[in-house]
Amino acid sequence: ITDKIAALPQDANYFSLEFFPPKTQMGSSNLQARLERMSRALRPLFVTVTWGAGGSTATKSLELAEICQRQLGLTTCLHLTCTNMSRSLVDEALEQAKALGVRNILALRGDPPRSDEYRDEGAPVSGDSNDDFEWAIDLVRYIRKQYGDYFCVGVAAYPEGHSDQSHPEHQDPKFDIPYLVEKVQAGADFIMTQLFFDVKAYSDFEAMLRSHPSGAFKSIPVIPGLMPIQSYQILRRITKLSHARLPPEILSRLDAVKGDDEAVKRVGVDILGEIVQEIKRTKPQGPRGFHFYTLNLEKAVAHIVERTQLIPPISQDEEDSDDAVAVDGDD
């Protein structure tokens, strides 16, 4: 991922898309067809595949990573959590990722089992607590120790602070920064953020990182995480879970249409488009990226990246070998 970012012109923009492994065979086939369309039409710089807490989606996450990396030829980043994971499960995941040609890992701590956000209910959870891995930094160090520079390693960050059970009183980005410095110094190559709707909170956070006296964040790619608005209910649920603030001016635009699902999606595309444009104006040193939490859905993100001109131009070589397809989502 960082090689691809480094190869872009300094003033370029790029984006990535997140997918989670579906629970059923039918869901997987649908997603594969959708991924094919999206990758050809939207041309993300890379895609990411989520990992169920405790390894609950291990098999399905690796299958989806295989589809993305091997079958579709997409630069793929596998999320990997480390708490409640046995060491052998971590080893297996890394070995299999390597065997699939996946070169990027988003190294995460994961949440304790109570969270069902990323879980596949049908799958067993290893539940092994494990002294090797307490925080995400332990996984970053482990990957570097075992694999040297083979993997490009990303880590998570929280523009509005991480609300953790272990320190619920400290939901403040300033509390997390020393640990983020450590993750970068341990060998993280890029930072990807939690979703947010408050652009000022994000801009302040990025400015704080860039000017941090440690110098750890001077040039590392920081990729803001954005979630297209698929429905009023999903938005309220996810912002509550992630503790992302909904600025009143955004909420009132959505409140005005909340009984009409299509209108919510339309206004949602407007809102996300404005957020992207606003962040684009604050130029980092180097290319500006955006990460989209797609929830495996196609249309809203397609409209957003089209409208904000994030789709990269197609080169002549690619055009000759690959007919461009129009975005025609089915969700």
Ligand code: FAD
């Ligand atoms: P850490 O970096 O370990 O930090 C967790 C908290 O502990 C922070 O508040 C930090 O400040 C604090 N902390 C860190 N080190 C110490 C220390 N030594 N002493 C005291 N406090 C410390 N979850 C999944 O289960 N699957 C996924 O696929 C997934 N994908 C994600 C993708 C992104 C981009 C993001 C932002 C989150 C994702 N998550 C996922 C959620 C993530 O696992 C949780 O937010 C988890 O609670 C924290 O993970 P972390 O890697 O940020 O942990």
